[in-house]
Amino acid sequence: MRVLVTGSSGQIGTNLALRLQADGHSVFGVDKRQNTWTDDFPYLLQDLAGHYPSFPGGIGGVEYPEVDLVVHLAAHAKVHQLVRQPHRALENAIMTFNVLEYARRLSLPLIFSSTREVYGDVHRFEEYGEEAADFAYTESPYSASKIASEAFIYSYARCYGLSYLVFRFSNVYGRFDNDLRRMSRVLPLFIHQISRGEPITIYGGDEKVLDFTYVDDCVDGIARGIYALAEGRVANETINLAYGEGNTLVRAADLVGSELGTDPQVQFAPSLLGEVTRYVADIRKARDLLGWTPTTPLDGGIPKAVAWFRDWRAAHPEEDAPLLNADEDGVEHGFKQPAGAGA
Ligand SMILES: NC(=O)c1ccc[n+]([C@@H]2O[C@H](COP(=O)([O-])OP(=O)(O)OC[C@H]3O[C@@H](n4cnc5c(N)ncnc54)[C@H](O)[C@@H]3O)[C@@H](O)[C@H]2O)c1
Numbered sequence: 001m002r003v004l005v006t007g008s009s010g011q012i013g014t015n016l017a018l019r020l021q022a023d024g025h026s027v028f029g030v031d032k033r034q035n036t037w038t039d040d041f042p043y044l045l046q047d048l049a050g051h052y053p054s055f056p057g058g059i060g061g062v063e064y065p066e067v068d069l070v071v072h073l074a075a076h077a078k079v080h081q082l083v084r085q086p087h088r089a090l091e092n093a094i095m096t097f098n099v100l101e102y103a104r105r106l107s108l109p110l111i112f113s114s115t116r117e118v119y120g121d122v123h124r125f126e127e128y129g130e131e132a133a134d135f136a137y138t139e140s141p142y143s144a145s146k147i148a149s150e151a152f153i154y155s156y157a158r159c160y161g162l163s164y165l166v167f168r169f170s171n172v173y174g175r176f177d178n179d180l181r182r183m184s185r186v187l188p189l190f191i192h193q194i195s196r197g198e199p200i201t202i203y204g205g206d207e208k209v210l211d212f213t214y215v216d217d218c219v220d221g222i223a224r225g226i227y228a229l230a231e232g233r234v235a236n237e238t239i240n241l242a243y244g245e246g247n248t249l250v251r252a253a254d255l256v257g258s259e260l261g262t263d264p265q266v267q268f269a270p271s272l273l274g275e276v277t278r279y280v281a282d283i284r285k286a287r288d289l290l291g292w293t294p295t296t297p298l299d300g301g302i303p304k305a306v307a308w309f310r311d312w313r314a315a316h317p318e319e320d321a322p323l324l325n326a327d328e329d330g331v332e333h334g335f336k337q338p339a340g341a342g343a
Contacts, residue, residue: 001025001230002066004108006099007073008043009035011177011185012113012169015219016071017041023223028065031074037176048074048098049091056105059098069230071111071222072099075145078183079117082142083274089141096149100156109163109229111222114150116170116211116242116279117143129282130168130238140274150238163235165225170242170281174215174305178312180323186249187212187302189323190256191309194264196320202249204271209246211281214301217243217294224290234289242281243294255299259306 003020007013008029014037017027021041029035029043050060058064074095076088096112103110120137135151138144156162173187180192193200202208221241228234250266257264271277286292296304313320 001068001226002028003226004028004030004064004067004070005073006030006048006071006095007075007113008041009033010073010077011175011183011215012172012218012222013071013073014038014176015215016073016222019219019223020226028067030059030064036179048095050098051094052098054101054105059102064102067108069109069111069226070099070103071113071226072096073113074099075113077142079140079142079274079276080272082145083140083272086141089145092142092145093148093152096152100152100162103162104156104160107161109235110153110165111225111229112149112153112164112166114146114166114168114238115143116168116240116281117276118147118150118168119279120276130240130285139276142274157236163229165229165234165236166238167222167225167241168238168281169218170211170213170240170279172213172215172218174301175308177215177305178309178319180319184323187252187256187305188309190253190264191260191306192323194253194256194262195260195309195313196322197262198322199265199267200253201267201269202253203269204249204275204277205268206248206250207277208249208271209278209280210249210276211242211244211246211279212252212298212301213242213294214296214304217241217296221286221290221292221294224292228290237285237289239286239289240281240283241286241292242283243297244281244283245297246278246280247298252298252302255302256306259303 005013005017008017009031020027027041030046032047052060055061075092082089120139135147150166153164177185178188190200253264
C-alpha cells in the first residue's frame with residue numbers, strides 16, 4: 001500500500017512510518033518540521049494549517065504522490081499549551097479540514113488520531129465506552145479541536161461518503177518521544193529528571209490515574225486499522241486504543257525510578273487547567289473489530305522506554321541539560337517546564 005502520514009515528524013508518525021515500511025508498504029510523510037530521529041522515509045515540509053483553496057492532487061497547491069489511504073496525525077498535541085495558546089486548537093481543526101478536502105477530492109479512506117480527552121474529565125463514568133463522549137463536557141481547547149475534527153469527519157462520511165476510522169489514543173510512550181524542549185510528555189520527562197537526580201512534579205496529586213499505551217501497541221492498532229479499512233472489513237468506526245489499565249503517576253514514577261536504580265523525589269501540585277485526572281480505556285471494541293490486543297503493560301513498557309532513552313542519550317550527551325519551558329517550535333521561555341500528562 002501507499003500511505004500518506006501527516007505529522008510524520010512526530011512521535012506516533014515516526015514510529016508508524018517505520019513500521020509500515022518494515023511491513024513492505026510505501027510511506028509519504030507531511031510535516032511542518034524536520035524529523036529529528038530518522039531520515040529513513042520521504043516526507044514533505046509543509047504547514048498544513050494554511051487557508052488553502054482546495055486542490056485535487058495535494059494540499060496547498062502541492063502535488064503529492066499517489067496514495068491509497070491517509071493517516072492524519074498532524075496536530076498541536078500539548079493540552080496545557082493549547083489552554084495558553086488556543087489559536088493552535090483552531091489550527092488543529094483547519095488541518096483536519098484541509099486533509100478532509102484532499103481525501104474527498106481523491107475518494108481516499110482516512111484514519112484520524114483523536115484522543116481520550118474528548119471524554120472530558122470523566123469521573124462521571126464507571127466505564128468509557130466510545131459512545132460516552134459528550135461535547136458538553138469539553139475540558140480544554142485541545143479537546144475541542146479533536147471533537148470538532150471528529151464531527152467534521154462524521155459529517156464528511158454522511159455527506160460525501162468518506163470512509164474513515166477514528167482512533168482515540170491515550171498517553172502513548174516509548175520511542176521517539178524524547179524531544180522534551182518541544183513536547184515534555186510526562187514519562188520521558190520523568191526519565192530525564194529522575195536520571196539527573198532532579199525532583200519531579202506530579203500535577204493532580206497521588207490519585208491521578210491514566211492509561212499509558214506503549215507505542216508499539218498503539219502503532220500495531222493503527223496498522224491493523226489501515227489494513228481493515230483498506231480491505232473494507234471495518235469502516236466508519238470510532239475506537240479507543242490504549243492498554244485498558246489505569247496507573248497512578250506515582251506508580252509510573254516509581255517504575256522509572258526502579259529502572260534507573262534511584263528513588264524519585266516527588267513533589268505534588270494541583271492539576272493543570274484543562275488536563276484530565278482520571279482515565280481508563282474500554283478497549284473491547286478494538287479487540288472485537290481489529291483482533292487487536294495490547295501486549296505491553298506499564299511495568300513491561302517502562303524498561304523498554306528507559307533503555308531506548310538511555311541509548312539515545314548516550315549518542316546525544318548534549319541533551320543531558322536542565323529544561324526550560326519551550327513552545328512547540330522550540331522557543332524557550334525561561335521558566336520551569338510543567339510536567340503535564342499530555343493526551
Ligand atoms: N502521543 C499521545 O499520547 C497522543 C494521545 C492522544 C492523541 N494523540 C494525537 O495523535 C497525533 C500524533 O501524536 P504525536 O504524539 O505523534 O504528536 P507529535 O506532536 O509528536 O506529532 C504531531 C506532529 O504534527 C506536526 N504538526 C503540527 N502542526 C502542523 C502543521 N500546521 N502542519 C504540519 N504539521 C504539523 C508537528 O510538527 C508534529 O511533528 C496527534 O494528533 C495527537 O493529538 C497523541
